[in-house]
Amino acid sequence: MATPAGAATAARPVHTAPTPLEPVLTHTGEELAAVLGSLTGTRALVMTMGSLHEGHLSLVREAQARADHVVVSIYVNPLQFGPGEDFEAYPRDLEADLALLARAGVDVVFAPSDAEMYPTRPLVRIDPGPVATVLEGRTRPGHFAGVLQVVAKVLNLVRPDLTVFGEKDAQQLALVRTLVRDLDLGVEIVGVPIRREADGLAMSSRNAYLSPGERASALALVGALRAGADAADRGSEAVLTAARAVLEAADGVALDYVALVDPKTFLPLDDGAHTGPGLLAVAARVGSTRLIDNLTVQLGPRHP
Numbered sequence: 037m038a039t040p041a042g043a044a045t046a047a048r049p050v051h052t053a054p055t056p057l058e059p060v061l062t063h064t065g066e067e068l069a070a071v072l073g074s075l076t077g078t079r080a081l082v083m084t085m086g087s088l089h090e091g092h093l094s095l096v097r098e099a100q101a102r103a104d105h106v107v108v109s110i111y112v113n114p115l116q117f118g119p120g121e122d123f124e125a126y127p128r129d130l131e132a133d134l135a136l137l138a139r140a141g142v143d144v145v146f147a148p149s150d151a152e153m154y155p156t157r158p159l160v161r162i163d164p165g166p167v168a169t170v171l172e173g174r175t176r177p178g179h180f181a182g183v184l185q186v187v188a189k190v191l192n193l194v195r196p197d198l199t200v201f202g203e204k205d206a207q208q209l210a211l212v213r214t215l216v217r218d219l220d221l222g223v224e225i226v227g228v229p230i231r232r233e234a235d236g237l238a239m240s241s242r243n244a245y246l247s248p249g250e251r252a253s254a255l256a257l258v259g260a261l262r263a264g265a266d267a268a269d270r271g272s273e274a275v276l277t278a279a280r281a282v283l284e285a286a287d288g289v290a291l292d293y294v295a296l297v298d299p300k301t302f303l304p305l306d307d308g309a310h311t312g313p314g315l316l317a318v319a320a321r322v323g324s325t326r327l328i329d330n331l332t333v334q335l336g337p338r339h340p
C-alpha cells in the first residue's frame with residue numbers, strides 16, 4: 037500500500053555525519069610549499085614519527101586551538117636512531133594515520149621519504165650541547181643531534197608560527213626550546229602534558245611492541261614516578277629511593293636510569309635541601325622495548 041505523503045510513516049531524512057575533509061598529503065618540499073602558499077592565516081606544526089595515538093592527537097588539538105591551519109609531519113628520522121635501535125622495526129601505518137588526521141580535521145600532512153629529507157649525507161650538523169649528554173643522550177649518543185637536525189629542517193620547510201611538542205619527551209622539548217632560542221628560529225614552542233592510558237601507562241607508539249605480560253610490567257614506570265612524587269616532601273633522596281624501589285621490585289623491567297633533574301638545565305637535583313619543581317625521569321627496557329616516562333614533582337615541605 038502506498039504511504040500518503042506527510043504521513044507519520046514517511047521515510048525520515050537520513051542524517052549522516054559530515055565526511056571529514058582529507059588532509060592534503062604532501063611528500064616533497066615542493067608539494068608542501070605549493071599547499072602552504074595557498075593558505076592564509078597562521079599555521080601550527082606538529083612533528084611526529086607516525087603510528088599516531090591519542091597523545092599525538094592532543095598535540096593536534098592544541099595546535100588547532102592556537103592557529104588557523106595545522107600541518108602534521110610524519111617521518112621516521114633515521115638520524116636519531118643508533119645502531120641496533122628499532123629504526124627498521126618502528127611501526128609505520130600511513131593510511132591509518134591519515135584516517136585519524138582526517139577525523140581530527142588536519143589541513144596538511146607532510147610525509148617525506150628519506151631521499152627527500154637527506155638527498156645527500158648532511159655535512160653541517162647541530163651540536164645540541166650539554167643537555168644532550170645526560171639521560172636519553174647518555175644512553176643514545178647522537179640521538180638529540182639527529183632530532184635537532186630534522187626539527188630544524190622541518191621548521192624551515194613549514195615555517196610555522198608555532199610548533200607543539202609533548203612533555204612525554206621532556207628532554208627533547210627542552211632541547212628544541214634551546215635550538216629555537218640559540219638559532220633565533222622565531223617560532224613559538226608549546227608543550228603539551230603527557231597523555232596516559234586509563235591505568236597510567238604513558239601513550240607511546242612503542243607500546244604496540246608490548247605483549248600483555250610486558251604491558252602489565254610496563255606499569256612499573258608510572259608506578260615509580262607516582263611513588264617518587266608521594267615522597268617529594270621528604271626531599272630528592274627520598275624521591276629517588278621510592279622510585280627505584282618500585283622499578284627494582286618489578287618483574288621483567290631492566291632499568292636504564294631513574295633521575296631527578298632541574299626541568300630546565302637537566303642538572304641533577306641531588307642536593308637533599310632543594311625545594312621546588314624537579315623532573316623525575318625514568319627509562320627502562322620491558323622485554324626488548326625501551327620505554328621512557330617522566331613527572332614533575334614538587335620537592336620540599338607540603339603547604340596545606
Ligand code: AMP
Pocket residue numbers: 083084085086091092094095200201202203204205228229230231232238239240241
Ligand atoms: P613521536 O611520534 O613519538 O616522535 O612523538 C611526536 C610528538 O608527540 C612528540 O612531541 C612527543 O613528545 C609527542 N607525544 C608522544 N607521545 C605522547 C603522549 N603520550 N602524550 C603527549 N605527547 C606525546
